[in-house]
Each structure stands twice: as C-alpha cells, then as structure tokens.
Amino acid sequence: MNTEVFAARHIGISEKDLPQMLKTIGVDSVEQLIHETIPDDIKLKKPLDLPAGISEHEFLDHLQELAQKNKVFKTYIGLGYHESLTPSPIKRNILENAGWYTAYTPYQAEIAQGRLEALLNFQTMVSDLTGMEIANASLLDESTAAAEAMTMLFELRNRQQKKDNASKFFVSEEVLPQTVSLLETRAIPLGIELVIGNHETFDFSSEYYGVLLQYPGKYGQVYDYGSFVEKAKANEIKVAVAADILSLVLLKAPGEWGVDVVVGTTQRFGIPLGYGGPHAAFFATKEEYKRSIPGRIIGVTKDTDGNRALRMALQTREQHIKRDKATSNICTAQVLLAVMAGMYAVYHGPEGLKYIANKVHKHARVLVSTLESHGFQQTNTAYFDTITVKVKQVEKLKQATEGKGINLNYVDPETVSISLNEAVSDQDVQVLVSCFLEAHNIQRKEANIAKEEAIPTALQRKTAFLEHEVFNSYHSETELMRYIKRLERKDLALNHSMISLGSCTMKLNAASEMLPLSWPHWGNIHPFVPLEQAQGYQDVLKSLEDQLNVITGFSATSLQPNSGAQGEYAGLMVIRAYHESRGEGHRNICLIPASAHGTNPASAVMAGMKVVVTKTDERGNIDVADLEEKVQLHAENLAALMVTYPSTHGVFESSIKQITQLIHDNGGQVYMDGANMNAQVGLTNPATIGADVCHLNLHKTFAIPHGGGGPGVGPICVAEQLKPFLPSNPVIKTGGKEAITAISAAPWGSALVCLISYGYIKMLGAxxxxxxxxxxxxxxxxxxxxxxxxxxxxxxxxxxxxxxxxxxxxxxxxxxxxxxxxxxxxxxxxxxxxxxxxxxxxxxxxxxxxxxxxxxxxxxxxxxxxxxxxxxxxxxxxxxxxxxxxxxxxxxxxxxxxxxxxxxxxxxxxxxxxxxxxxxxxxxxxxxxxxxxxxxxxxxxxxxxxxxx
Structure with a gap:
C-alpha cells in the first residue's frame, strides 16, 4: 500500500473487498455498475481537468506556505468582527475533537443529549444577556439574523392584519453596512420597502411595521433607545436591535426597553475571525413569538421514564413540513460554533465575562484620555469598546499604523474609528497612541489615566445574568475538560460508527483537512482587511472556485452563501436578476417536483417566486407529462425549475436532459439542488445535465464536517449568462459586474472552513x-x-x-x-x-x-x-x-x-x-x-x- 495516497485513507473500500461486493451486487466490475446506474447521455467524456492528488504532508506544507502570505495585523476595524481568545481547553476538546465536529443534527435526541445541553447553555446565555424571554440555537451570521428579524416581524404584521398598508421597514444609519446590504437583498422580493435614516428624526408614521437599531452603533456610539422604543410601541411598530454581545455585559439589556427581537453574533465569545466565518449568530425574542422564530430551538421535555430530556422543539415550523408556507428557509444552525461560544460563557462565568468586558472598556477609556490630552477629538459621547477620532493627517496615520502592523477603520478623510477587543494589552494601547503622535508630529505627554465615565448611568447594566449553576461551576481547566467529556459521551458521532443518513452525506472529515483551522495565520484574519493582507486566503478561495467550476462544468462560483438554504436562495436571486436584466422581470413561476427538499419551496417564496408543484410518477421520477403540462400553462411567466439530481429518491432519472431542455425552450432557467452531488463528481455534472446554476453543500460532498448541525457552506456555481449577477459585499467588492446585493455578511462567507474542501479536492485529485x-x-x-x-x-x-x-x-x-x-x-x-x-x-x-x-x-x-x-x-x-x-x-x-x-x-x-x-x-x-x-x-x-x- 502506498502510504502517501490520500484516497486510500479517505475511501474505505480496498481492492481485496471488491470481489465479494461485486458478487453481492451481481456485476463483474465497478465500471459495469456505473454503466448500469448513470444514463449514458450525461456521462462525462473525459476525466476532470484537475491535478493529481497530493499527499497529506505535502498538503500541510503547501498550506503552511500559503498561510505565510496572510499578514496577521493587530486589527481594530470592528464592524461586527473582533479578535477573540479561544480558551485552549475549548479549542482542544471541542474544535479539534471529532466527537464534537462529526456529529449530525440532533434529530435523534436520545443520542444527542450532550450537544443539546451545550445548545441549551447557549440559549440561556443569549436570553440572559439580551434580556429576552426566548432564544434560538443560533443562526448563520449577524446580518442574516437581522434579515430574519425583518421578515419575521413582517409576517407577524401580515398575520395580525393590523396595518395592511404597513410595508416599510426603517433601518438606522448606524446599522452595519453588510447588514444593510443583506436587508436590501431580502426586502425586494417580499415587497418590503427599506428606509435608511437617522433614528433620532424618525417620524413613526403608520406606513412602518418595524425598525432595526444597532447597539452600540457601527462606529461605537451607545444610544439610549428607551424613549424611541416607547414611541414605536405606541404606534404599533415592532423593534429589532442588533447588539454586540460582549457590550451587554456592561450595557443595559435591550429587553429592558421592551423590544421585540435582539440579534447579533457570538463571534467574540472565543471564535476565530476566520476571514469572516463560520460564526454563530443569535436570535432572541418574546415568548409570544415562539412559533415564528426562524431556525431551531432546543427545549426541555421528559423521556419515557419521566426523566429530564432535551430535544429540538416546535419542529412543525420546519420547512420540510410547511414548504412554501414557511416564513424562513433556514433549516440549520451554527451548532459547533454555538457550542464553543456557550462553553466560553461556562468557562469564564459571569464574573469572568465582567472582567473581560471591563478590561476592554478600560482600554478604550485610556486610549480616549491619552488621545484627548494630546489634542485629538473623540466624538462618541458614550461608548463601550469603539471610539471615533477626528484626525488631520489620515494618510500619514495610515502609513504609521500599517508600518506597525495595525489596521484601523478609516471612516472618511477626517475620521477614524478604533474597535478594541479582549486580546488588546496596555502596550497595544500605547502603540496605537504612538501612531497618532507620529503621524501628527506631536510630542508625547504623560497621560495614561482612564477617562472617568464613558457609559451613562441610565445605560449601565443593573440586572444579573448567568446565575444558573452551569455558568458558575467549571472555571478550572480540569472541571471544564471533564464537563465537556461528560457531554461528549452522550453523543453518537462518526468517531463511533457509520452515520448513514440519506441526503446528508456523513463522510470522513480528514484530520489533515481540519488541522489548519487552528493555525493563527488562518484564524486571525478580519474579513475586511485590505486584500494584500489576505493573499493566502485569496489564493485558496480563488483555487477552490476554479476547482468547483471544473467539477460542476460551470463558469463561475460564489463562495458567499454559508448554508445550503442560503445557496438555494442565492441561486434563485441570481436567476431573478438575470430575467430582470432581459426585461422579463414578470417571470415568477418556479416549478418544483413533489419530491424536492423542503427548503426548495421556502427559498423560492423568499425570492419572490410563486411555487407550482409538479408530480412524480410511481417510480419516484419527475412525471414528464405533468411537467410539460405545467410548463405550457406557465410558459409566459416561467422563471425556473428546481430539481435535485440524482433525485431525492436516490435515482439518476434518464429524462433529465429532456426536462432541462423543456425549461430552456420556454424561457426558464434550471436550478439544480446539489445535495446529492456525491453521486456526480467526476462521472457527470450539472452543466452536462443542462442546469444553469447549482448550490453545493460543502458540508456534504466536500467534507466540511456537520459539527452537530453546522457549520454548513453552500456556494453557488453558475453558467456564463448568470456570472454577472453573483452576489457582492458593500465593504470588500466581490461578485459579478451586475451583482446582486449581499447573501451573507462576509465577502466570502465562512472562509475558514473552505480550507477543508480545498484540501479534500487537492489531496484526492481528479x-x-x-x-x-x-x-x-x-x-x-x-x-x-x-x-x-x-x-x-x-x-x-x-x-x-x-x-x-x-x-x-x-x-x-x-x-x-x-x-x-x-x-x-x-x-x-x-x-x-x-x-x-x-x-x-x-x-x-x-x-x-x-x-x-x-x-x-x-x-x-x-x-x-x-x-x-x-x-x-x-x-x-x-x-x-x-x-x-x-x-x-x-x-x-x-x-x-x-x-x-x-x-x-x-x-x-x-x-x-x-x-x-x-x-x-x-x-x-x-x-x-x-x-x-x-x-x-x-x-x-x-x-x-x-x-x-
């Protein structure tokens, strides 16, 4: 056996096993089996145009070289992303532990009690810090969570039918730019009118059904929203707040104002920056809205013997049941990251979190005092960790900071914002000051006394949090390690036995693919750093896009969608933009076979399309006659067909090319759900069957682990005519020439875990x-x-x-x-x-x-x-x-x-x-x-x- 061939380690079947298996199946060779499985007219005529595979040690050396092309600066950009410190026992015992990262979504609660308890801890942490009654088990990122809040509140307004003319959603100009972009994407197909402006001059008219506020604002100003929320409630306008979770340790909880939803990210609770993800967002709301919450909720119940048990609650909300009536297409969570963030709170406890938050806040106050004593103007009247400074020599300041390996957020030619974090030391603060002094040719004075008060008394947190025993018991490494192990033993993961879940592809997540996730040159890169500081990432992401183009037969790829459901939505929004560019914006009918994944209809509705279901025949295939009838009926308005291939029934339908041609002949585009791509790679591809766009579940076919229910990554690959419409980002430009607005918060979605799929393809080779x-x-x-x-x-x-x-x-x-x-x-x-x-x-x-x-x-x-x-x-x-x-x-x-x-x-x-x-x-x-x-x-x-x- 050649010990350097990765395929021999990844593929479980050996040559000596083949005779027995082939005899059982009744074929003479694997080639005969493939011939009898895949229709001849869709088989690839030549091998994949990819290099030969490399060994595991060659891959790790290669990634080390690329890692050195990433420049790890001290980054104070903020905008929703902050350097955080992952406690070593969490890194070693969860992030790097196959018992946690290879588990499946906890549908079988009896063998998932450990993960479910960790997620219950996460929900408790979020509820306590936000002051809300109920929280879900995480969402994809802060911007997605904000968009889910916007649509949930819209749906509540529709259901209550209180204000039939209220379709405007107000967004404070203090909201993060990536969130605004994502809200724009979501609002248009649903008929929501976004109005962006100053919350202090908001008119509270009856045309509005909801608002979104940022707390603190994007450049650090902490506002007292109490009177605003009172006026909104008096006018029957619901309020959502995007909040920084660490700031809530010191700031008054939004729930105390009576808001309806609080969202945000838990990235700064011990999760690496990872060039944008994956990170666990949070979504907290009032208990009266429990049946409208997007995503998953973990709840307490009892088992057959009456013992306390945990499970996923209220599952009738899931898309596979509600389908086109679902109000969200989110069918996943960021479980692994939520588990880590929750365990960060368990390890540090309330007193530890107070210490961290106070340390960050004190550094901000010291920085302000020192800069002000040297003549600089800091404009935020109240702040937690982010300050805004007026400067005269922006270019010189930029030279000085970059020369010392520092990134700031340059707001405009006269303004810079600085966001501090838990990794900042006293020395780091003084280096920052020296950059300002150097740029403005000012001599240093002695002035390191912290500014007296930066959070007004009315905005200071007075309520207790994390009082439950679990947050006050495991503060030594020994105790935390044993607690994590105790939970792990309750969960069945791939390190115990095969998990043979159809449609979910629970394959090996190779250790060599996973190791680089812990390397600081990959983990500690902010998503909005200048591109020249992330050349290693750029090389990997560009190469991965090229690899996926070859595998799918398509022209271009966007890695931005950070789940399969997001990929579906992105693909349909690209199709929508394509039709509009041709003056055919009226095309809004989406045909979906009855056998399709439940997220398909939900995604189509979110994209502003009307779902028409087509029949399947007695063999489980698409009923071509019924499809033809529906196509002819809706030809003038046909936008797309969503098809899973091989089918959800596990069959390569021989009529697939006839089906895709029928759609094209009638002006539609074909969206292929890539959930079953594990049966296509190297043998056929979406382009060959006649599709125009597909999403790929990198957490299925391309080896990113399921992590107990997340992270997932769902990039889309598109044919040439759809390439111009691939999604953009408002901070770092991505996407096509006529790009749709953002699908996820970060420019390349969950970039860190894309290293895994890159390695999977690189080591296996064609x-x-x-x-x-x-x-x-x-x-x-x-x-x-x-x-x-x-x-x-x-x-x-x-x-x-x-x-x-x-x-x-x-x-x-x-x-x-x-x-x-x-x-x-x-x-x-x-x-x-x-x-x-x-x-x-x-x-x-x-x-x-x-x-x-x-x-x-x-x-x-x-x-x-x-x-x-x-x-x-x-x-x-x-x-x-x-x-x-x-x-x-x-x-x-x-x-x-x-x-x-x-x-x-x-x-x-x-x-x-x-x-x-x-x-x-x-x-x-x-x-x-x-x-x-x-x-x-x-x-x-x-x-x-x-x-x-």
Missing part, C-alpha cells in the same frame, strides 16, 4: 474524486442488495440500481405494530445513528453510506438491519411490550432490579456480538415531544420550573 463517487455508488448498491428480501427498496433506476443512496420501505411493518421510528430507535441499541427518517416519503428510511466506510462497517450495519427485521417478525400489534417499542434501552433500564419485559436484558442491550466490543449507551429513553411543546422551556431554568411544568 482520479481520487472520481473513485470516491464510484465507491459511494458501490457501497449504496451493496447495502441495497445485502438487504434484499428483508427490506423493499422503494425506487431504483431503470436497471434496478440505486445512486449513492436508497429508500427502504418500512410501512408494511405497521401490520406488526412497528413504526419506522421504532426501527430508528432500535438501531441505537446496535450502536448506529438512524438513517434519514420519513423523508422524502413518510414511513421510510433513506440510507446513504458514503465512500468513507469500510466493508466491515457496512456489514455491521447490514447485520443490524437484518437482525432488526427478525425482531419485526417476532413483534405483534397486540403486544407493544417488545424490544422495538421499548428501544432504545439505557444503562439505567438494563441494570434496574425490576425487569418486566418478555425478552432478555442481553437481547435488549447486546443483540449482536460486535455490540459488546464497543457499546454506546443512550443517556435517555424516548423523548416526549408533545409534553415539551406544551410546556416550552428553552433555557437552563431552575429544576423547580421544570417540576412545575
């Missing part, structure tokens, strides 16, 4: 990428044929083959009283996370093994499924006290003195011999969803509150 796709298809068909006769596969291609995933039908087992959920929970006893449950077809499991799993692991999974099939045969609808209905079985249940079940403890806990070698114990039994939704508790409430509920 041949490795193609072989990975073949292995994914091979593994799926092996599982399908090993389970033949035990479980029926719902859909296959015309030659009986699956793509990279398949759907098995569990509905017939209802005759035995067994539901698909029972199978999912029983798999936990066998040490496996369930495949995707009841999507896209109710009562089914969608299985996707990926290319990373070994034959031994595939067999363990198949043996578990076959054993469960035997248990189904033993079950009876008349006797619910069986091993399936009682699953999963906890250690407490197995060791209890009382055992009132007609099967043995061994069968319950150790159903197959391999389980005993690596037993995973779920920490709770099945959760009671209904109880939790009736008694919604979404913070670390005292045990008394839970008992009362």
């Amino acid at each position: 041949e490795g990428l193609t072989n990975a796709t073949k292995a994914a298809i091979l593994n799926a068909n092996y599982i399908k044929d090993r389970l033949k006769g035990k479980f029926d596969v719902l859909y296959t291609g015309e030659r009986g083959r699956a793509a990279h995933e398949m759907i098995i039908d569990c509905r017939p087992f209802k005759a035995n009283g067994v539901e698909v959920t029972d199978i999912a929970k029983r798999l936990i006893d066998y040490g496996f996370h369930a495949p995707t449950v009841s999507f896209p077809v109710a009562g089914t499991l969608m299985i996707e093994p990926t290319e990373s799993e070994s034959l031994a692991e595939l067999d363990r999974f198949c043996n578990a499924m076959i054993s469960i099939r035997e248990e189904i045969d033993e079950a009876s609808a008349d006797e619910p006290n069986n091993v399936l209905k009682n699953a999963p079985h906890t250690l407490g249940m197995i060791t209890n003195d009382i055992w009132e079940h007609p099967y043995s403890r061994q069968k319950a806990a150790f159903p197959l011999p391999y389980v005993a070698e690596n037993k995973f114990w779920p920490s709770i039994r099945r959760t009671d969803e209904a109880f939790g939704d009736r008694n919604l508790i979404c913070t670390c409430a005292p045990i008394e509150a839970y008992a009362e509920a």
